Amino acid sequence: SVFYVRFNCRRYPRISVHFLGKLVRLHPQEVLENVQVISLSLGGISFILTKDLPINIGDVFDIQFVLDDDCQSMIHEEIIIRRTNGLCVGAEFSHHDTYKYELDFYISAHGGAFE
Numbered sequence: 001s002v003f004y005v006r007f008n009c010r011r012y013p014r015i016s017v018h019f020l021g022k023l024v025r026l027h028p029q030e031v032l033e034n035v036q037v038i039s040l041s042l043g044g045i046s047f048i049l050t051k052d053l054p055i056n057i058g059d060v061f062d063i064q065f066v067l068d069d070d071c072q073s074m075i076h077e078e079i080i081i082r083r084t085n086g087l088c089v090g091a092e093f094s095h096h097d098t099y100k101y102e103l104d105f106y107i108s109a110h111g112g113a114f115e
Helices: 099-109
Strands: 014-025 030-041 042-051 060-066 074-085 089-092
Touching: 014 042, 014 089, 030 099, 042 074
Parallel strands: none
Antiparallel strands: 014 030, 014 060, 030 042, 042 089, 060 074, 074 089
């Protein structure tokens, strides 16, 4: 018998979400497209584009969205594209040394899991 095992090791817990957001070019700063944020962790984000854009692994953008918490916290984070699959994009937050307390509290309150 042959068994296939796939390990999915994550550093941070992840939650599924449904937020509208904006993908922004950094220089010159320009909103490229509205996106649907579908997954969130302290280390990164997954989102769906509404149209095909020339996005490559390693590209750097800003992502902006509002959490549906009591404060309606506005999140602005620089991201590095790590994977693409059609219109679905996975990205890592660039600044690992900055504590993102809004995201941490939000993810903890919504049952973040290592999925």
